[in-house]
Amino acid sequence: MTAAVIRFMRGSVPVCLALSLDLSLAASVGAGEPFRRLKGSQIMATLSGKELTDEVHWAYVFGKAGRLILVSLGTRGTGTWHVRNDELCLDGGPDGRRCLQVWSSGQRVELRREGGLPDEGILQAPQARR
Incomplete structure (x- = not known):
């Protein structure tokens, strides 16, 4: 050299x-911390009274007594939500009925389904929308 x-x-x-x-x-x-799968009671405690949103395209507002408000590209809809077999089950919106696994890492949440990409969002207090 x-x-x-x-x-x-x-x-x-x-x-x-x-x-x-x-x-x-x-x-x-x-x-940050790794994602972990939430079980039934954890799903209820985590989502109830909160909003899950990607901060741009969609938001799910998980109301008390299973009421669900869906906002997608500015269009507002309603539905219901409940927990069954450690999965979040949603009824309403363009996707109809579906049950999803809930994975959490701090304020970040993923709704996962077999064979599909997860819905990734931030959990926060419900926001006022027009």
Whole structure:
């Protein structure tokens, strides 16, 4: 190896190590807690009186006594919700009746169904909408 290559490699090692440390710290900060599947009573306690939304296209407002308000692209609808066999069952909206697993990580929630992509959203207090 030439002296220039050796000098370049010596200077690169600290830079590479610093960059690697920066990237690993950024990944650990953004990772948060892992998703965990909620069971029946946890689903009720977590969703009741809250809104689940992707903050752009849709929102589900889980009212008391199983009332459900659905908002999709500005169109408002109603339906019902309940928990059965550790799944959230929704009735209403364009998807009709369906039961979904509920997975949670802090305020982030995923509604998962076999063979489909999850509905990913943020759980928050219900928002006033026009």
